[in-house]
Amino acid sequence: MRFVLASASPARLGVLRAAGIDPSVVVSGVDEDAIIAGLGDASHIDTVTALARAKAAAVAETVTTTHTDAVVVGCDSMLSIGGELVGKPGDPATARDRWSAMAGRTGELLTGHAVVRIEDGRRTEQATGTQGTTVRFAAPTPEEVDAYVASGEPLAVAGGFTLDGLGGWFVEGVDGDPSSVIGISLPLTRKLLAEVGVSVVDLWRQ
Template identity: 45%
Template sequence: MTINFVLASASPARRRLLQSVGINPLVCVSHFDESQIQLRDPMALVETLAQRKAEVVTNQVQDSLILGCDSILVVGDEIYGKPEDPAVAFTRWQKMRGGSGTLYTGHALIDQTQAKQVVRCGITQVYFGRVTDAQIQAYIATGEPLVCAGGFALEGKGSALVDKIDGCHSNVIGLSLPLLRSMLAELSYDLCSYW
């Protein structure tokens, strides 16, 4: 049995991930004001944001599964969302290079037909290469880091600046496919039914 699948996100990377496993979602951007949520615990923050994004979209569709997601990178005790501008991206990359960060992605899946929801968090460790200032500047000039949580895209040019990851790679891109499979199963759906 399949059910309409709605992605409450404008992220093309998340849409491509879903399409790669046979789910062609309806994209319905929540436009939720993330500044409303002020939490210091990274897991609670991304789970709450993902849930709120999905909840906003419940008013726009019916009889659907709605997926909301949110990602942040934590380096030391600092939470990094999308860099505000190139200067912020540069400063962050200077701190990140040669070190590591923890990428948190909150996932909220609301099933309107059963009036149930599942909220989970995927966590992946990311190890950054020892890149030069010139390489950081060249990367920022591409514009890619300015639209990504943590200031890098694993599915893009940023992959050349990451040495390795420990955990789910699709989680770093913005949506953990193994976690989504298990969340669907909790709601009695089989990911393979979309194939």
């Protein structure tokens, strides 16, 4: 049985490898903005769950011919803070503004998960869920923010920060699952795998 990660995130891949799984990586290529636009006034939890479901479904469609026995796992992370749901800043100005708004505050990093089971080359079962983790941000100086933005790291990560990289210097603490903040919740993924009839220990590298 293959574990297929429907994500290009090196952080998610790193979490899984450190936890004993060597997944195949297949990027979904879904249009996230279009999906969000189609959701209308969906809740923050429903939004990240829908994105994760779309990613897993898209990859499952492409791998059924090459992976006749597999689980496809898709994830999507966004930061809920001040009533707003924010994703990747994308450019330095947005990242700098984001940190001005986050400094000294608390937000909830939401990571949607979707697991699709493939058996005999066809999709058989699916399970979804979302993990929320409270993140307490420090108040970096303007010079520190400028240096962090100049590093390029915050531009392409949910909420404009990391826990396992340079951004970790500016996170006072987390209340909940740290692996979910990095990009994939190990406890939730284990539960979702069980829902589709797969034990995580059977996926560990031998």
